[in-house]
Amino acid sequence: MTEEEFLKNYDSTEFQKPSVAVDLVLFTIRNEQLQVLLTERKQYPFIGKQALPGVFVQMEETLDESAQRALYQKAGLHDIYLEQLYTWGALDRDPRMRIISVSYYALVPDSRIPDSEQEKFFPVEEILQRNDIAFDHREIIRYGRERIRNKVSYTDIAFSLVPEEFTLPQLQKIYEILLGQKLYKANFRKKIADKIQPTEKLTSGSKHRPSRIYRKKD
Amino acid sequence: MTEEEFLKNYDSTEFQKPSVAVDLVLFTIRNEQLQVLLTERKQYPFIGKQALPGVFVQMEETLDESAQRALYQKAGLHDIYLEQLYTWGALDRDPRMRIISVSYYALVPDSRIPDSEQEKFFPVEEILQRNDIAFDHREIIRYGRERIRNKVSYTDIAFSLVPEEFTLPQLQKIYEILLGQKLYKANFRKKIADKIQPTEKLTSGSKHRPSRIYRKKD
DNA sequence: AATTGTTAGTAGCAATTTGCTACTTGCTAT
DNA sequence: ATAGCAAGTAGCAAATTGCTACTAACAATT
Secondary structure, three states, rough: OOHHHHHHHOOOOOOOOOEEEEEEEOOOEOOOOOEEEEEEOOOOOOOEEEOOEEEEOOOOOOOHHHHHHHHHHHHHHOOOEEEEEEOOOOOOOOOOOOEEEEEEEEEOHHHHHHHHHHEEEEEEHHHHHHHOEEHHHHHHHHHHHHHHHHHHHOOHHHHHHHOEEEEEHHHHHHHHHHOOOOOOOOHHHHHHHHHEEEEEEEEOOOOOOOOOOEEEEO | OOHHHHHHHOEEEEEEEEEEEEEEEEEEEOEEEEEEEEEEEEOOOOOOEOOOEEEEEOOOOOHHHHHHHHHHHHOOOOOOOOEEEEEEOOOOOOOOOOEEEEEEEEEOOOHOOOOOHHEEEEEEEHHOOOOOEEOOOHHHHHHHHHHHHHHHHOHHHHHOOOOEEEEEEHHHHHHHHHHHOOOOHHHHHHHHHHHHHHHHHOOOOOOOOOOOOEEEEO
């Protein structure tokens, strides 16, 4: 049997297969809190409960593309920091059938969230206290928060949560929220000095000293 | 329609589904090198080439269980450090059909590898130079190495690569291989001091000063 | 015009960690 | 004895982190 023959005869429907979905944890920072987008379920199961937005993986799209599609279809967003998180495979995680969920997380500055989506964000702290979240999505959110918490210190993901132009007090606040602890101003600035570029601009309108506006270097 | 009715009528075969497999990156350290288990493919596709051991995910097993099964069926190993790595979903990663692969990596001390498996390990450095590895498995191996390299500094995974009883020069060597750089003896010992317990035993048989034997604390 | 309140931003030092060199210890083989 | 060799320790310099206190620049109030 040649390879060609083999491939022609291969019956890919021979075995029963699980379904594969992508679920998206879309994080932002608002009101000095880490928040996540939740959608209300319109169908069984968990009708009326809140869940992460998700899509089934189509045969002709990669996982990354599924995640991007979810991001666009469910939140109207493009060109956002997006990274695979973990794949969940418990047998009973969906009562309909066996569904394996590849979770992704995305980070978006509050300023980029469309008006239509504003209402759908909820603080992670609160969500983790609740027990009425659909599926295993609360666990996914917790896991996502842990991932960011780890990565913030050795990557630049914090910049994904801030607009193109930002002040250092803003940026520091992002770091503090993600890490869950205060940082020292002077040390923080030394640390990130090589990642930022000052602009000529200063903030205005506040009733105290204005802050210099920076951009990410490169 | 009640939830029960809905679930009864739900047709889970309505859509075409990808297959889901688990591929295993089994790392060990031998000859002062990071090595990986590869199996020779006996079937199309990539017949004769080397690949990571893998299994299809069965409907009645979780992903972790699939990974453990692969570990046992393909390497005869039980109770090994095992962690999910990443899920690979390129459209053409398998020429037979759409297969989504959930990769796991495992860490095992060289001393625990059964005789029958000894021959199947190959140095990661070499593998990454080659271009005759089946599927996208070379990329998976590279990704696995990156993951360990990151985790070694803020977790205890290095202990998974060493027997229950070990010497500090042994352990330090493991860290050095994983990190890809030399460490300072005295500093290394300060760092891990709270993670280890000395035994009464010393090594013997060497023609120089014997080394104290330790165990992991807890 | 000076004072107060508030946040932005800088100085500087103590404590800890890391980088590095040199030493001492305990074994075997000459 | 002593030479060779790896195990293990001492200790200091350099860099990083923890922390306090300062100065700078604005608006609002006196």
